[in-house]
Amino acid sequence: MSVVIRECDSYDPESVYRAVESAIGELGGIRNFVKRGERVLLKPNLLSAHEPSRNITTNPEVVRAVARLCKDVGAHVAIGDSPALDSFQRVCVKTGMVGIADELNIDLVEFTHPAVVRDISKNVFKRIELAKQVFEADKIINIPKLKTHSQMLMTLGVKNNFGTVVKQAKAEWHSTAGTSRELFATLLLDIYLSVRPSLTILDGIWGMEGMGPTNGVSKHIGIVAASEHAILLDLAVLTMLNIEWERFPVFRQAKLRNLIDPSIEPSSFKGIIPDKFSKIPFSIPKLDSMNVIPKGLEALTRKYLVSKPLIVKELCERCERCRSICPKGAIKRVRNELTIDYDLCIRCYCCQEVCDRDAIRFKKGIFLKITERLF
Ligand code: SF4
Ligand code: SF4
Numbered sequence: 001m002s003v004v005i006r007e008c009d010s011y012d013p014e015s016v017y018r019a020v021e022s023a024i025g026e027l028g029g030i031r032n033f034v035k036r037g038e039r040v041l042l043k044p045n046l047l048s049a050h051e052p053s054r055n056i057t058t059n060p061e062v063v064r065a066v067a068r069l070c071k072d073v074g075a076h077v078a079i080g081d082s083p084a085l086d087s088f089q090r091v092c093v094k095t096g097m098v099g100i101a102d103e104l105n106i107d108l109v110e111f112t113h114p115a116v117v118r119d120i121s122k123n124v125f126k127r128i129e130l131a132k133q134v135f136e137a138d139k140i141i142n143i144p145k146l147k148t149h150s151q152m153l154m155t156l157g158v159k160n161n162f163g164t165v166v167k168q169a170k171a172e173w174h175s176t177a178g179t180s181r182e183l184f185a186t187l188l189l190d191i192y193l194s195v196r197p198s199l200t201i202l203d204g205i206w207g208m209e210g211m212g213p214t215n216g217v218s219k220h221i222g223i224v225a226a227s228e229h230a231i232l233l234d235l236a237v238l239t240m241l242n243i244e245w246e247r248f249p250v251f252r253q254a255k256l257r258n259l260i261d262p263s264i265e266p267s268s269f270k271g272i273i274p275d276k277f278s279k280i281p282f283s284i285p286k287l288d289s290m291n292v293i294p295k296g297l298e299a300l301t302r303k304y305l306v307s308k309p310l311i312v313k314e315l316c317e318r319c320e321r322c323r324s325i326c327p328k329g330a331i332k333r334v335r336n337e338l339t340i341d342y343d344l345c346i347r348c349y350c351c352q353e354v355c356d357r358d359a360i361r362f363k364k365g366i367f368l369k370i371t372e373r374l375f
Helices: 013-026 060-072 088-095 097-104 132-136 159-164 169-177 181-195 230-240 249-256 266-272 298-305 321-325 350-354 366-374
Strands: 003-007 039-044 076-081 107-110 114-116 129-131 139-143 145-149 153-155 199-209 217-227 308-311 331-334 337-340 360-363
Touching: 003 013, 003 230, 003 266, 013 060, 013 199, 013 217, 039 060, 039 132, 039 159, 060 076, 060 097, 060 139, 060 199, 076 088, 076 097, 088 097, 088 107, 097 107, 114 132, 129 132, 129 181, 139 159, 153 159, 153 230, 159 181, 169 181, 181 230, 181 249, 199 230, 217 230, 230 249, 230 266, 308 337, 321 331, 321 350, 350 360
Parallel strands: 039 076, 039 139, 076 107, 139 199, 145 199
Antiparallel strands: 003 217, 114 129, 145 153, 199 217, 308 360, 331 337
């Protein structure tokens, strides 16, 4: 099984370096993935401008460890991402990436210009545009953060590649997928297969549980994980956290598309998950089971059955981040208050993702209420 999980208790720089080096070592060492003179693009999760202690973004120590290893073999390293709302420069300062770039003399590259994916042989979506730096790099190293996600359950190795979609195009993809989590998971897999990271290194030292990816609760887990296969890495992490694979839309779609060896099951990861991590209590978002809704009933579903975002007026500071990100223009300012037009809303929960004040909560849909009663 080509997934490695290493214990790492804190962000002490040398402890993180040893854990990352050891995990990659078990996969054959960094030279197995990166050669002298190659251009290596590191893709951490730089969702928004927050301090590392909030655990919203990949911790700089994990990025530093990977960068050091790549530099040691003589690669040209850059760190890149495309935050959805905040300025890239501000995100890099807040998240600690500027410090690493200065110290190790590496570039910070904002994804601004898209290029069309050429090899679409394995894709469902036949036209996808990703940051041109993805195609210019010789190698991509994917460095996600372990977090929950209110729409996709978890954001781990596969989903982190969505950051290679340039800025506003992210909202357009949400709009295209509409209420369908399955379609969005299909897109995430297409993007992952197009980016084809050589290696995924997960920052699971501190993660986020509850209603992530921004407003959840920090959770100490104490691991770094590594794999050449982000889908397998994601499944190993789900197993470690006792989350049923079937609840994870990316798994359901990967299984449908035969992207996972059918002989692989949770017990396949038994040997790689250290005993002390096998029963970590971990709170995940409760998702509506929209995948059981018959096709053609989407409009009805959206309006009456699926949990809807609600703006808590007392917490809202009217920054309008939610309004800026909404792919459907469903959030409006009316008499100095933000309101949601539920006829337009597609329940993508991007607004909840970017709200720094945790002012967007959920009103449970009928599906979720029934499911909760049954199970
Ligand atoms: S992002 Fe949050 S705080 Fe800002 S306007 Fe929207 S609900 Fe209010
Ligand atoms: S209101 Fe929120 S959940 Fe609805 S479409 Fe806009 S961003 Fe998505």
